Amino acid sequence: MKTQSIDHLTPMQKTLLITLGGRAADALWKRPILHDPLATEIVAHLDHDTLRLPMGVREAVAIRSRMLDRAVAQFVRSHPDAVVVELGAGLETRRYRVDAPPTVDWYDVDFPEVTELRKSLLPHRDNVHAVGVSLLDPRWADAIPGDRPTIVVSDGVLGFLSENDNRQILTTLTDHFTAGGELVFNAYTKFVARQNGRFTKIVGMPADFTGYGIDDPQDIVDLNPALTFVEELYGDAAPERDELNLAYRLMSRIFAAWPAQARRGVWIVNYRF
Numbered sequence: 309m310k311t312q313s314i315d316h317l318t319p320m321q322k323t324l325l326i327t328l329g330g331r332a333a334d335a336l337w338k339r340p341i342l343h344d345p346l347a348t349e350i351v352a353h354l355d356h357d358t359l360r361l362p363m364g365v366r367e368a369v370a371i372r373s374r375m376l377d378r379a380v381a382q383f384v385r386s387h388p389d390a391v392v393v394e395l396g397a398g399l400e401t402r403r404y405r406v407d408a409p410p411t412v413d414w415y416d417v418d419f420p421e422v423t424e425l426r427k428s429l430l431p432h433r434d435n436v437h438a439v440g441v442s443l444l445d446p447r448w449a450d451a452i453p454g455d456r457p458t459i460v461v462s463d464g465v466l467g468f469l470s471e472n473d474n475r476q477i478l479t480t481l482t483d484h485f486t487a488g489g490e491l492v493f494n495a496y497t498k499f500v501a502r503q504n505g506r507f508t509k510i511v512g513m514p515a516d517f518t519g520y521g522i523d524d525p526q527d528i529v530d531l532n533p534a535l536t537f538v539e540e541l542y543g544d545a546a547p548e549r550d551e552l553n554l555a556y557r558l559m560s561r562i563f564a565a566w567p568a569q570a571r572r573g574v575w576i577v578n579y580r581f
């Protein structure tokens with residue numbers, strides 16, 4: 309693996325450093341939650357100073373990665389002919405964490421600059437395909453088979469785009485993937501989305517940047533009625549919370565019984581199409 313410059317990336321593209329940094333920091337922690345040494349290896353090969361992540365980001369990223377990994381692992385176990393689509397893949401390493409049958413094809417969608425970086429930094433795997441296209445291009449799914457059971461997974465992406473962008477992306481999704489499947493992603497409440505710039509300014513995003521938030525999982529169905537809401541999961545109620553320190557464990561227990569508050573933490577939503 310050669311050291312790669314990332315100076316050419318836009319601030320939006322550099323947000324990948326935050327989630328990657330969270331996974332790498334977790335791997336170096338004394339009691340890792342996610343255990344992803346590849347994330348640390350990738351960080352070491354980026355010509356960039358290590359980010360100082362705001363408090364709680366390491367834990368939140370590790371927990372939501374585990375929750376999304378579980379959803380994908382479960383889907384590919386019951387659909388060995390599945391297609392996994394990672395929206396806004398960044399330098400995400402899920403493909404190397406989830407044990408998928410060799411018959412599963414994995415499509416990593418992100419801007420061309422980012423997919424090039426992925427190709428130079430991540431180990432080659434058969435059945436892994438880079439799709440360098442903006443999700444704002446209505447043809448973003450054209451290179452991906454639409455006639456196999458599909459799980460579309462997205463971590464830290466849809467909440468960075470506008471409501472209209474989300475409507476368009478989700479419409480392309482349900483129009484293209486006609487064999488049906490699941491959409492699973494981490495959602496932000498409107499309150500949390502308004503605070504987005506506080507976290508993303510460390511990579512050059514405007515401090516007043518606000519993302520897209522929802523207050524009810526049904527809001528996504530209102531954007532695209534071809535989606536059916538299946539379930540929501542809270543990081544505060546996930547088994548991983550027991551691996552946190554005592555203060556976080558106590559807080560999680562209280563928040564888990566209080567949905568409006570739990571949704572402000574790690575909030576995973578799952579839909580069928």
Ligand SMILES: C[S@@+](CC[C@H](N)C(=O)[O-])C[C@H]1O[C@@H](n2cnc3c(N)ncnc32)[C@H](O)[C@@H]1O
Nearest residue numbers: 321323324327396397398418419442443463464
């Ligand atoms: C916060 S990062 C998350 C990256 C990755 N999912 C992870 O967990 O590490 C957001 C990612 O979304 C990508 N992204 C943002 N807008 C996009 C768009 N319009 N089309 C494709 N990718 C986009 C960025 O390039 C970046 O890689």
